[in-house]
Amino acid sequence: MTEKRKQLVLIGNGMAGISTIEQILKLTREYDITVFGQEPHPNYNRIMLSYMLEGSKQLEDIILNPISWYEEQGIRLYLGNAVQRIDEGQQIVYAADGTSVPYDELIIATGSKPFILPVPGVEQEGVIGFRDIQDCESMMQASRTVRKAAVIGGGLLGLEAAKGLTQLGMEVTVVHLMEHLMERQLDRVASRMLKLELERQGISFLMGKQTAELLGDGQVSGLKFTDGTELEAQLVVMAAGIVPNKDVAAETNIALGRGIIVDDTMQTSVPHISAVGECCEHRGVCYGLVAPLFEQGQVLAKRLAGVETEPYTGSTVSTKLKISGVDVFSAGIFQEEEHHQVLTRQDDWKQTYKKVLLDQNRIVGAVLYGDVTDAAVMDRAVKKQEIMTDELYGQWFGGSTETAGAGIAVEAMDDSEIVCGCNGVTKGNIVSCIQNEGFTTVDEIKAHTGATRSCGGCKPMVEQILSYVLGENYEQGEQKETICGCTDLSRDEVIAAMKEKQLMHVREVMNVLGWKQEEGCSKCRPALNYYLGMLWPEQHEDEKDSRFVNERLHANIQKDGTFAVVPRMYGGVTTPQELKRIADVAEKYEVKMVKVTGGQRIDLLGVKKEDLPSIWAELDMPSGHAYAKGLRTVKTCVGSMFCRFGTQDSISMGIAMEKRYQGLYMPAKFKMAVNGCPRNCAESGTKDLGIVGNDGGWELYAGGNGGIRLRAADLLCKVKTDEELMEISDAFIQYYRETGKYGERTSDWVERLGLEDIRQAVVEDVTQRKELAARLMIVINQYQDPWREVLDNDELRTGLYEPIQIAIEQ
Amino acid sequence: MNTQVNEQMRYISLGSKHAFPKHYGKLIRAGEQEIAIFHTSDGQLYALENKSPHPKGGTLTEGIVSGHDLYCPLRDLRINLETGKVYAPDEGQVRVFPLNVKGEEVWLGLE
Secondary structure, eight states: OOOOOEEEEEEOHHHHHHHHHHHHHHOOOOEEEEEOSSSSSOOGGGGGGGHHHHHSOOOHBBBBBBBHHHHTOEEEESSSSEEEEEEETEEEEEEEESSSEEOOOOEEOOEEEOOOOOOEEEETTEEEOOOSHHHHHHHHHHTTTTOEEEEEESHHHHHHHHHHHTTTTTEEEEESSSSTTTTOOOHHHHHHHHHHHHHHHHHHEEEEEOEEEEESSSEEEEEETSSSSEEESSSSOOOOOEEOOGGGGGSOOOOOOEEEEOTSBOOOOSEEEOOGGGGGTTTTTTOOOOOHHHHHHHHHHHHHHTTTOOOOOOOOOOEEETTBOEEEEEEEEOOEEEEEEEEEEETTTTTTTEEEEEETEEEEEEEEEOOTHHHHHHHHHHHTBBBOOOOHHHHHHHSSOOOHHHHHHHHOOOSSSSSETTEEEHHHHHHHHHHHHHOOOHHHHHHOEEETTSOTTTTHHHHHHHHHHTTTHHHHHSSSOOOOTTSOHHHHHHHHHHHHTOSSSHHHHHHHHTTTTTTTTTTTTHHHHHHHHHOOTTOOOOOOGGOOOHHHTTSSOTSSSSSEEOOOGGGGGOOOHHHHEEEHHHTTTOSSSEETTTSSSEEEEEEGGHHHHHHHHHHTOOOOTTSSEEEEEEEEEEEEOOOOTSSOOOOHHHHHHHHTTTOOOOOOEEEEESSSSTTTTTTTGGEEEEEEETTTTEEEEEOBSSSSSBBBEEEEEEEHHHHHHHHHHHHHHHHHHHHHHTTTOHHHHHHHHHHHHHHHIIIHHHHHHHHHHHHHHHHHTTOOOOOHHHHHHHHIIIIIIIEEOOOOOO | OOEEETTTEEEEEEEGGGGOOTTTTEEETTEEEEEEEEEOOSSSEEEEEEEOOOTTTOOOSSSSSTEEEEEEETTOOOEEETOOOOOOTTTBOOEEEEEEEETEEEEEEEO
């Protein structure tokens, strides 16, 4: 085998080109591949730039193919090095640094450039596009000095840029030529709702304005419009559209239109040169969204691999706006004409809007605002121009709880249809990994194919495919909730067996109950340890080897392997002496950051593991259990002690409760608040247990959550005296400890058991209430500060915290 | 510090086996290098580079030990202590270092 492998060169290291290469590698290994990228980064997810700008993602989070991937695949990668010239006769490309590479097949995937308005002043400093990481970095840089920014263009890109700049602290005005936003994707109703919401989020708008020139003396200082008015801005983002980047093909014979013209197999007019993605023009259309790129790449990959393929005939595009808290979706035709049937539902109270357009009963377009749950199914229906049915109507517009329609939709999909638009995963990819690899969960499919990894919008569809392929097996997997894969027993069965057989150790439980994995896994071990501690508070000795790192070491591990230390400040109250000690410790141990937490205390971040015990000793404060599935903090308002509105002494009550419940292990973390009046400044509505004082006593709220799934707490009861408050709180906590599943927050627990059941157990049935409270007292009486325990126990301290240093002799 | 040279490897003494508590990992700092030693319930010792193969990195010492497997502390990757291989559906390879236990004394092989 001395035959030379065919040379494949890719110009453009972005999503379109690399996804094509990925597809080719799945089909054939006959090519020796070289990739040129103009940016100094490996392939990243360009559609997530807006998240990077708003700060919710870092560069490393949006990298799709790390450098190691190119190495593993044997791909030669030139970064920060653009191809400048193609010699189509000799079949050689020449790069900026003089590198030349011959090719047998060449793919151009150079993407697009921002459309820069042809007005005077655009060449000034402070005028940028929003296309790549460098643009993002320039905007972030500018945010440190610039106060006012203008974004030209009220489309998808412009709004995402505007939101990002607002997050960076700038005053942002979006300047839009048209009278309504995203006019190429949304109708007037959705557009109006979107504008109101974005205004509420602090973005200003100038509609129907055409920019005549950019003002400034080399550094941009503002915009002048055709109507003579002006707008001040020290940063101007051009987001009025994109143009295909066809520069590299300019001096060749490749036929060019708006973009590089390709046929239905992505072939250009010159043999052995193909083009894919935003740089190309197919049947007169240049696409600027991600999904068509994958469809094009698939066709191109098959042709280059010599596999038979259907021609690419164009894409129906759908749009999702990627702004946190604003859900917008549109697909196909969004503006109705006379021959369309229009189905709409608008709710100005909940701020939701849903519209489906039918053409002779076929679904040809959809718009969603506020609630985009149905986006995946609608997207598909529009692409396929499916016939509207009663089932679908029921699903989308109510009147039926049937969900059977969704399953049928998945069944009818072609294998080549894209399910995950972010990562270009088809239905066929998912089906084959379910069948060949035996996967049964969304997580497995995510790890293997990347589907659901980025925006998560396709998760419902992936679940439907799972259920379609696995049939009843998928349902069964869902129905019985076992503790983990090590056992077929549920939580309740395991706890019953622990009681009946008097099992006292994690290992004993796994052994007696026939665990499939002898020493268990990271799911069951911590759960069993918790259940044993809950059942046998006096006999069970905590098994640290079954605890997650944070609860084992009593500090929060950070991504770099350092730890965070949060000492307890009861009720959020501290003293000058404590603050001095904290400051001294922070300086002495060179902690990387001192941060005030959301729970009214102070976090020392970036602490080395071996320094933890000394820091605790020098702080001389108890552990704040910021790492524990247990009580975190009791947030308090100032209350009657100082506040002119306060009716109850919330600080004293908060401190008493925090001292009482500190160190109690629970199924999940547990947050509390005590308020001195119904103004609720300490925010009881989002706490696991929230107390609100009033003139005649206290109200108890339960099951609130401000985290992943926002849930307002339910009113559990009202009491008149402090004693009742304490007893019901005791009972509530113990009832949660005894009946909660490990890892289940009270927000889910309250919904599972029902508020009435809990109220009966901890409020109305006084005998049971007192019994619960008494059982809790046993645990409370055993409390010992875990930091002190480590300091007093040399074996723990050296065994778990201290490294062994060895000198290396060179 | 005791050192023994053996072909490409030189073995460095880590002291007594009793310094490594059972069911846990312990950090070794050797110059710039960090190595985690795990003591399994059957008395075996394993040495892995203290670095998660996950693209975002992280440490391994603080993981949960089960049989001859480790669950990494940051992202719950399951790693085979003998081979350093990450189990599916995740993937990756942790560098494994040779260990020799002679009597009570533990020797770590470094290149």
